[in-house]
Amino acid sequence: MKAKTVLFDEVGAPEVLRIEEVELGAPGPGEVRVRVEAMGLNRSEALFRAGAYYYAPDLPASRIGAEAAGVIEEVGPEVEGFAAGDPVTVLATAAGAMSAYGVYAERVNVPASTLFRRHPSVDAVTGAATWLSYLTAYGALVEIGGLRPGDTVLITAASSSVGIAAIQVANLVGAVPIAVTRTVAKREQLLKAGAARVITLDEDDLVALMDALTDGAGARVVFDAVGGPEVSRLAGTVARDGMLIVYGSLDGRPTPLPPHWPLAVYGFALPAVLDHDDRKRRATAFIESGLRSGALSPLIDRTFPLHAIADAHRHLEGNGQVGKIVVTVGLGDGLREARRATSA
Incomplete structure (x- = not known):
């Protein structure tokens, strides 16, 4: 069997991505074959393609690709608990996993350990937009940060899929989400998505406004996706006995340890949840x-068909999105053109 698969031969701009018919054998021990219906795009994949990720392709x-939703077509030896016909989401997040199990494809063989069950009522686009973002937001805010009702949480890069997930998780917990974005252009969308207040870095003094909003x-x-030197300024907004959680490095520059004491700083990645059975279960x-x-509903910014994967990456790197960008495979005429969500 052959399957259309996105590959790249050199690191670089979105143009390095190409689609090729790749021979796909039967799933091996511990693996399943998934017919992919939708893939969720993540900033990590753009970094991986550009050669700027924490491991090299x-x-x-x-x-390439870490997150997809589809249906199991075949189960390999030594797989228990899954069967052909099961709707699932795939998270290929382990170190080195994208080169071997990248999910930008019509069909993929992946380890059963990378699967999450998808309820039949959850469509593939929603399934592809959910797990990586919400596991990150819940894991960091609740399991690591211990977020409680009434707490204030400051969320940078709030218009990203993880940022939107963090706003919704905070609201579900009963906390107060304050969104940070670069310009006023996304303010109304973030308020509509559930932010209690939006801080725009081009207009507002972050530290002074947070001081005013929280009575000092x-x-x-x-909850920071950016990293880099600005972390020192962010540290000035953390409450006494609070926590600064850094889960991304969009800035690209080294992140200094902030000179604000006492201060708890935590570098979050998904293994903090996925490698702990109790945390993963919760x-x-x-x-x-x-x-x-x-209460949790991923905001879909735009969808692209598989053949427009390079365009989807260009849109991702344009930083204009609010929510998740999804690439679809064979889901019908209604998804041939990009669609923009109007509500969370």
């Missing part, structure tokens, strides 16, 4: 419950 002909107390948790229950109730 295995070139030439590296695969600061944020119980600061996170899964929280997210599934939130999806069922509608």
Whole structure:
């Protein structure tokens, strides 16, 4: 069997991505074959493609992609608990996983350990937009940050898919989410998505405004996707006995240890949840419950067909999105053109 698969032979701009028919054998021990219906795009994949991620692609002909939703077509030996026909989400997040198991494809063989069950009521686009973002937001804010009702949480890069997830998770917990964005252009969308207040860095003094908004107390948790030298300024918004959680490095420059003491600083990555059975179980229950109730609902910024994968990456790097960018595979005429969500 052959499957259209996105590959790249050199690191660089979105133009390095190409689609090729790749021979796909039967799933091996511990693996399943998934017919992919939608892939969620993440900033990590753009960094991986550009050679700026924390591990390098295995070139030439590296695969790419960490998050997809689809249906199991075949189960390999030594797989228990999954069967052909099961709707699932795939998270290929382990170190080195994208080169071997990148999910930008029509079909993929992946380890069963990378699967999350997808309730039949959750469509593929929603499934591809959910797990990486909400596991990150819940894991960092609740499991690590101990976010509680009434706490204030400051969320940078709030218009990203993880930022939107963090706003919703904070609201579900009963906390107060304050969104940070670069310009006023996304203010109304972030308020509509549930932010209690939006701080725009081009107009507002971050530290002074947070001091005013919290009567000098600061944020119980600061959740940062950017890193770099600005972390020192962010540290000035953290409440006494609060926590600064850094989960991304969009700035690209080294992140200094802030000289604000006492201060708890935590570098978050998904293994902090996925490698701990109890945390993973609680996170899964929280997210599934939130999806069922509608309290958690990923905001889809735009969809692209698979053949426009380079355009999807250009849109991702344009920083104009609010929410998740999704690439679809064979989901019908209604998704041939990009669509923009109007509500969370």
